[in-house]
Amino acid sequence: MNKKALPFSGVMAIGLMLFALFFGAGNMIFPPFLGQQAGDHVWTAILGFLITGVGLPLLGVIAIAKSGGDLQSLASRVHPVFGIVFTVILYLAIGPFFGIPRTGTVTYEISVLPFLPEGLTDSRMPMMIFSLIFFSLTAWLSLNPSKLVDRIGKILTPSLLIILAVLVVKSIVTPMGSLGTPIEAYQNGPLFKGFIEGYLTMDTIAALVFGIVVINSIKNHGITSKASISAITMKAGVIAATGLALVYLSLSYIGASGTDAIGEQANGGALLAAASEELLGSFGIIVLGLAILFACLTTSIGLVSASAQYFSKLLPIPYKALVFIISLFSMIISNIGLTQLISISLPVLIFIYPMAIVLIILSFFHNLFRGYRPVYITALALTAFISLFDGLKEAGIEVTAVRDWLSFLPLYAEGIGWIVPAIFGALIGFVISLVLGTSKRVIQA
Numbered sequence: 001m002n003k004k005a006l007p008f009s010g011v012m013a014i015g016l017m018l019f020a021l022f023f024g025a026g027n028m029i030f031p032p033f034l035g036q037q038a039g040d041h042v043w044t045a046i047l048g049f050l051i052t053g054v055g056l057p058l059l060g061v062i063a064i065a066k067s068g069g070d071l072q073s074l075a076s077r078v079h080p081v082f083g084i085v086f087t088v089i090l091y092l093a094i095g096p097f098f099g100i101p102r103t104g105t106v107t108y109e110i111s112v113l114p115f116l117p118e119g120l121t122d123s124r125m126p127m128m129i130f131s132l133i134f135f136s137l138t139a140w141l142s143l144n145p146s147k148l149v150d151r152i153g154k155i156l157t158p159s160l161l162i163i164l165a166v167l168v169v170k171s172i173v174t175p176m177g178s179l180g181t182p183i184e185a186y187q188n189g190p191l192f193k194g195f196i197e198g199y200l201t202m203d204t205i206a207a208l209v210f211g212i213v214v215i216n217s218i219k220n221h222g223i224t225s226k227a228s229i230s231a232i233t234m235k236a237g238v239i240a241a242t243g244l245a246l247v248y249l250s251l252s253y254i255g256a257s258g259t260d261a262i263g264e265q266a267n268g269g270a271l272l273a274a275a276s277e278e279l280l281g282s283f284g285i286i287v288l289g290l291a292i293l294f295a296c297l298t299t300s301i302g303l304v305s306a307s308a309q310y311f312s313k314l315l316p317i318p319y320k321a322l323v324f325i326i327s328l329f330s331m332i333i334s335n336i337g338l339t340q341l342i343s344i345s346l347p348v349l350i351f352i353y354p355m356a357i358v359l360i361i362l363s364f365f366h367n368l369f370r371g372y373r374p375v376y377i378t379a380l381a382l383t384a385f386i387s388l389f390d391g392l393k394e395a396g397i398e399v400t401a402v403r404d405w406l407s408f409l410p411l412y413a414e415g416i417g418w419i420v421p422a423i424f425g426a427l428i429g430f431v432i433s434l435v436l437g438t439s440k441r442v443i444q445a
Contacts, residue, residue, distance in 0.1 A: 006221050006232055014217050014232070015239025020160060021210050022057060022203050022244060024103055024299030028292060029110075029268030030200050031248045035255025036264065036271055038190055039182035042256040045194035049252075050245055052198025056357060057207040058241040063363040064211025065233035070310070071208040074363060078376040087310070089352060094205045095307035096326050098345040101334035103296040103303070104134045105341060108334075110269045111289035124335070131331045138297065139327040142304040143320055160294040161243075163287055168250040170279045177260030192414035199353050200346070203244075208356060209306045216309070304330070351384075351391030354418045358383045362426065372433030375426050382425035386418040 006014075031049065038045035067074040071090065076083030093099065108130045120126050185193050211233075218232050255268070258275045265271035276284030308322035317325070333341075358379055369375050386409070389402050409417040 005228075006218065006223060010221060011232055011235050012239060014214060015236040016158070016243075017217065018061070018210065018214055018236050018240035019243040020295070020298035021213065021302035022201075022206060022240060022299070023160070023247065023295050024099075024106075024201075027053070027201050027203070027244070027248070028251065028295055029106070029272060030197060031251040031268070032255030032258075032271050032275065033265075033268035034194060034197050035252035035257075036180065036259060037183045037255075038186040038194070038252075039180035039256055039259075041182045041186050041190040042179060042252050045186055045190040045197075046249060046252045048191040048194030048196075049198045050194075050248060052195050052357075053201045053203055053248060054241050054244045056198075056360065057203040057244075058237045059364070060204050060207025060356070060360050061211050061214060061237045061240075062230070062234050063360045064208060065215060065230040067363055070212050072310075074208070075359060077363075077366075077371075077373065078359075078380050079373075082380075084314075086352075086355070088314075090205055090208060090356065091307050091310055093345070093348055093352060094202055094209050095303050096329045097333065098341060098348070099202055099206070100138075100300055100303045100307075100326065100330035101336075102341050102345075103300040104131050104331065104334035105337065106269065107134060107292055107296040110273065111292045114273065114285060114289075127335055131334050134297070134300070135327045135331040135334075138300045138304055138330075139323050141297075141301045142308065142323045142327070160291060160298070163291040163294065164247060164250075166287055167276060167279065167284070167291070168247075168254070171250070171254045171257070171275070174279070176254075176258040176262065176275065176278055179256045180259035189414055192411070192416065196415045199349050200342075202349065204353065204360070205349075205356050206303070208360075209310075210302060212309060213302055213306050300330075347391040347395035350394050351387050354383050354387040354390075354416075354422070355380055358418075358422045369426070369430050370433070372430060374432040374436070375429035378425040378429035378432070379422050380425070382421035383418045386421055390415070390417070 031046065034045055034049060035042045063074060064071065067077075072083045072087040074083075075086045078086075105127075108127050112126065112130055116126055182190065214233055214236060215229055218229050223229060223232065251272075254275050255271055258271070258278070261278050262271070262274040265274055272288055273285060276288040278284070280287055304323055304326050307326050308319050311317065311322050311326075312319040315322075359376075362376060362379060386406065389399060389406060392398065393403070406412055406417060410420050411417055
């Protein structure tokens with residue numbers, strides 16, 4: 001058994017790398033916008049946001065480490081075919097279809113567009129040129145995944161944190177105003193509203209993808225013991241989660257306290273830009289632009305690297321070739337625009353997010369219910385059924401008869417009606433397993 005230990009400095013570097021991989025542009029723009037809309041209910045709302053934006057991603061990384069090191073092995077507990085299909089869908093969603101292109105689009109719209117001459121703001125050419133540069137840099141930095149810790153955990157992340165600290169400290173020392181009045185959606189049930197808003201970060205899904213990056217980084221230090229890998233992953237996850245929580249709390253405060261000074265903004269990007277200028281003057285726009293650039297670049301590198309590592313095992317295509325293919329495809333998709341990307345991705349996220357959450361939670365109770373496969377199957381099946389219609393509803397497609405039936409489910413109005421069916425499905429699966437016997441049992445975790 002390998003007894004080699006990783007010093008605290010190494011664990012810290014991996015934790016900072018994981019923080020940076022999670023902390024993309026979406027993580028910067030959603031908390032302040034939540035703060036603006038939640039007003040003086042911001043602390044209740046951000047608590048719900050922290051559950052899906054911090055707590056579940058932490059559990060996701062740990063679940064991957066405990067299950068054997070990758071998403072497919074975890075998802076295969078439902079069924080081997082489901083393991084492949086679900087894993088491919090998640091990698092495509094968090095990777096080249098939505099997650100990676102969004103890093104380029106958000107960087108352009110916040111870090112580049114405000115500095116362009118007025119005559120170029122409506123032209124598509126600047127975005128095309130920028131995306132070519134951005135994703136070329138992403139591809140180059142992703143070519144050697146063993147250097148991710150040095151490039152991200154020791155260089156890019158500290159730079160990002162310093163830039164954010166300047167903005168946050170200024171907002172605390174000289175606050176822009178008092179907490180505002182919450183909009184209707186946050187007046188009743190702000191906790192649940194914040195919970196759903198945490199979906200938009202895509203971090204719970206990202207955790208299932210980034211888990212393999214963290215584990216490979218640990219193995220590159222010569223550590224191969226599964227117990228040691230799990231322990232280091234947990235410590236690194238706690239470091240990343242602590243950083244995320246502190247940043248989210250700070251950014252939501254900026255949004256909640258800024259309405260008097262900057263007015264109500266249409267989105268988190270515009271809000272941060274206005275707040276940065278209010279707090280730091282014209283220098284603030286530069287500070288925000290650099291923060292967005294570092295946040296998006298680190299996330300883009302992590303997602304490209306993780307996606308290429310997975311698909312190189314699934315397809316007869318080498319890792320480096322996939323890095324270029326994924327980067328090129330993401331560059332093309334990024335040029336359709338941020339608004340279109342969000343509108344397309346949200347229904348998909350609402351469909352797959354609950355299944356990812358249930359899969360993670362079940363993994364921690366795996367031994368308790370004796371690893372019975374039917375528990376996974378029935379819990380995931382009922383969750384998928386509910387979340388499918390939630391996703392269709394978000395896409396503007398409603399099946400009236402099903403909607404009326406689903407409305408009787410507890411917490412359905414709050415957007416999390418899948419919770420009770422998931423629990424009920426797990427119980428049904430356990431009973432079925434007892435009837436069928438141990439032949440339907442999966443391998444112990």
